[in-house]
Amino acid sequence: MTFLVLHQLQTSRGGKIILNNVSLQVDEGEFIAILGPSGCGKTTLLRTLAGLETADHGQIYLQQQEISQLPPSGRQLAMVFQSYALFPHLTIRENLLFGPRARGEDRKQFASRLQEVAGLLELEPLLDRRPGELSGGQQQRVALGRAIIARRKLCLMDEPLSNLDARLRQTMRREIRQLQQSLGLTMLYVTHDQSEAMSMADRIVLMNNGCMEQCGTPAELYQQPASMFVANFIGSPPMNLFPLTAIPPQQRYLPSAETAADVVLGLRAESLTLTSPAHGRVQATLISHEFMGSDTRILCRLAGGSEVVTVKMEGLRHFEPGTPVGLAWDDQAEYRFHRHSGQRILSGPAGLPDQRFHALS
Numbered sequence: 001m002t003f004l005v006l007h008q009l010q011t012s013r014g015g016k017i018i019l020n021n022v023s024l025q026v027d028e029g030e031f032i033a034i035l036g037p038s039g040c041g042k043t044t045l046l047r048t049l050a051g052l053e054t055a056d057h058g059q060i061y062l063q064q065q066e067i068s069q070l071p072p073s074g075r076q077l078a079m080v081f082q083s084y085a086l087f088p089h090l091t092i093r094e095n096l097l098f099g100p101r102a103r104g105e106d107r108k109q110f111a112s113r114l115q116e117v118a119g120l121l122e123l124e125p126l127l128d129r130r131p132g133e134l135s136g137g138q139q140q141r142v143a144l145g146r147a148i149i150a151r152r153k154l155c156l157m158d159e160p161l162s163n164l165d166a167r168l169r170q171t172m173r174r175e176i177r178q179l180q181q182s183l184g185l186t187m188l189y190v191t192h193d194q195s196e197a198m199s200m201a202d203r204i205v206l207m208n209n210g211c212m213e214q215c216g217t218p219a220e221l222y223q224q225p226a227s228m229f230v231a232n233f234i235g236s237p238p239m240n241l242f243p244l245t246a247i248p249p250q251q252r253y254l255p256s257a258e259t260a261a262d263v264v265l266g267l268r269a270e271s272l273t274l275t276s277p278a279h280g281r282v283q284a285t286l287i288s289h290e291f292m293g294s295d296t297r298i299l300c301r302l303a304g305g306s307e308v309v310t311v312k313m314e315g316l317r318h319f320e321p322g323t324p325v326g327l328a329w330d331d332q333a334e335y336r337f338h339r340h341s342g343q344r345i346l347s348g349p350a351g352l353p354d355q356r357f358h359a360l361s
């Protein structure tokens with residue numbers, strides 16, 4: 001059932017459009033990651049939803065009720081900020097109960113609600129401490145606890161893990177996802193980390209310059225990128241993108257009605273294999289390699305040009321820089337994009353069956 005609807009939201013600041021015509025439908029219990037580079041409007045989208053920014057136009061509906069004109073306190077949602085926004089002079093107990101107290105909720109239930117949330121988030125031993133006496137991860141849990149104790153069905157989170165080290169971030173990702181699923185929360189979660197979005201979300205909204213570039217499951221964004229921007233943002237390493245003219249004419253399968261100069265070819269690093277120079281579709285020279293643990297990433301420069309591509313191979317590999325090699329790939333692994341618009345070209349190359357083109361058209 002549709003729980004939240006954003007309809008053509010536009011928000012400006014200082015005469016500049018920050019959010020441009022954003023529309024989205026979210027089901028109850030869904031985890032949506034709002035992903036994009038710095039400055040693309042993620043925080044503004046969350047703040048507009050929470051009523052902390054005023055939209056120029058557009059509507060927001062929560063459970064079929066329009067909330068666009070309501071003040072933040074009337075919107076019935078919880079928000080967790082990047083900075084945690086805990087009161088430093090209050091104990092953790094007081095921080096957790098601050099919201100229910102301020103809203104004048106039933107005091108008789110405070111003890112049981114506190115116990116429930118503290119138990120869920122393993123905060124019991126910390127209740128009498130102040131935020132300054134907690135680690136970053138513990139403070140993050142308290143911030144989460146404040147959202148949960150509010151018993152709001154919609155929870156907005158703005159980069160909640162960005163102050164934590166890499167290992168703790170991994171643990172907290174799983175904890176937040178498990179809590180969200182077990183409590184049936186609907187979550188909008190802002191991050192600029194594509195691996196965080198990929199590992200946590202049911203769907204990802206990828207934003208670019210105030211607009212929604214693509215919305216879909218992590219697999220859809222990875223396998224069916226709508227544009228070069230998406231192909232370059234999703235995946236580690238990002239998709240190799242180079243002009244079709246960088247490969248020999250006999251290897252260029254051209255989409256109908258395009259010239260090679262207008263087409264950018266996209267190949268995922270794991271779709272490429274290294275061969276002897278004579279057996280490759282193109283020739284290249286090894287530049288360097290990086291061992292990542294489970295795989296090795298090999299950087300190669302295409303012959304006759306300056307384009308560098310990354311090849312991903314399982315396990316530990318050793319290569320001599322400067323070695324001539326060939327690169328091979330299946331026709332089915334190719335993506336094509338318009339050089340100027342950046343949009344994916346969905347018409348198949350002449351005479352070449354391609355499941356992906358059919359899937360999208």
Ligand SMILES: Nc1ncnc2c1ncn2[C@@H]1O[C@H](COP(=O)(O)OP(=O)(O)OP(=O)(O)O)[C@@H](O)[C@H]1O
Binds near residue numbers: 018037038192
């Ligand atoms: N008060 C303001 N006046 C004018 N422009 C602003 C103001 N606050 C933010 N902006 C601009 O709005 C754009 C979007 O900002 P926003 O904070 O929503 O981006 P973001 O995607 O969350 O970025 P980050 O990941 O760096 O937090 C940016 O270009 C920013 O410079």
